[in-house]
Amino acid sequence: GQQLNQSPQSMFIQEGEDVSMNCTSSSIFNTWLWYKQDPGEGPVLLIALYKAGELTSNGRLTAQFGITRKDSFLNISASIPSDVGIYFCAGLNNAGNNRKLIWGLGTSLAVNP
Amino acid sequence: NAGVTQTPKFQVLKTGQSMTLQCAQDMNHEYMSWYRQDPGMGLRLIHYSVGAGITDQGEVPNGYNVSRSTTEDFPLRLLSAAPSQTSVYFCASSSNLGIGQPQHFGDGTRLSIL
Numbered sequence: 001g002q003q004l005n006q007s008p009q010s011m012f013i014q015e016g017e018d019v020s021m022n023c024t025s026s027s028i029f030n031t032w033l034w035y036k037q038d039p040g041e042g043p044v045l046l047i048a049l050y051k052a053g054e055l056t057s058n059g060r061l062t063a064q065f066g067i068t069r070k071d072s073f074l075n076i077s078a079s080i081p082s083d084v085g086i087y088f089c090a091g092l093n094n095a096g097n098n099r100k101l102i103w104g105l106g107t108s109l110a111v112n113p
Numbered sequence: 114n115a116g117v118t119q120t121p122k123f124q125v126l127k128t129g130q131s132m133t134l135q136c137a138q139d140m141n142h143e144y145m146s147w148y149r150q151d152p153g154m155g156l157r158l159i160h161y162s163v164g165a166g167i168t169d170q171g172e173v174p175n176g177y178n179v180s181r182s183t184t185e186d187f188p189l190r191l192l193s194a195a196p197s198q199t200s201v202y203f204c205a206s207s208s209n210l211g212i213g214q215p216q217h218f219g220d221g222t223r224l225s226i227l
Contacts, residue, residue: 031213042117042203042218043156050213088155094211099144099163100171101210105155 006089006104014112019076021107023089028069031092033101034061038085046087047074081111115139119204119219126194126226134189134222136204144207145187146171146216147179149200156203162187163211194226 004023013019023032031050035043047058049065049072056063060077072091076083089104120135138145146161148171158171162181176198178190187206191198201223205216 033213033215035218040220042205042220044218045215048213048215092210092213094213099161099169099210100158101216103156105153 004089004091004102004104006107008107009105010108010110012110012112013079015079015081017079019079019083019109020073021075021087022071022073023091023104024071025091025102026070027091027093027102029091029093029102030069031094032063032065032072033090033092034063034072034074035088035090036085037088037106043088076109079109079111081113084109084111117204117206117217117219119202119222121222122220123223124225126191126224128194128196128226130194131190131192132194134191134202134204134224136187136189136219137185138187138204138206138217139185140206140208140217141184142206142208142217143184144210144214144216145181146205146207147177147187147189148203148205149173149198150203150221151200159189159202196226198224199226200224 006023034046037043047063054065063074086106090101117138143164147159148156160179162168201221204219207216208214
């Protein structure tokens, strides 16, 4: 099925470093969602984006809805050990009454204290 | 508020057995869905429902059945378990996915088929 291209696939960084990840698609979306999944748990929403060019922050996290509507970026500033987990992007184009999110394969983040 | 509750958390089955994975939400959400998560494959949609009495297939529906008799519950049935169905299953709900309202996920059911 259709999937987003999410990169990088994995990252190993030092505590305090900034992190950047992105998702790209061949299709346009009108909603972008960013989730984090901790080991043994379900994904938890971090940021939702609804407008092209929108830049939204949630604490040390900042996400942007790309102006072309085909990409989105998530940045984490000053990483800490609890940032460890898998980050997923998901996109929705609700044209034609579509009700299915398209998911990236995730970015696995490891933080070295 | 419990959110999305999945039971059981763990299950081991033998090939050919049937079972039902339970999902309940207390947020009065219309939209509910089931995903499976396998290493390197991300989240793949199995079935979804936009309201009571309405269900539809996702990306990987074969081997699974669903029903939505109430707004709160959305059980997933494996009719004859196969080793390929070993996975982690997540249920999710949303107030209105059609306008991008985010999904809330349960903690998952870890299923092993021997």
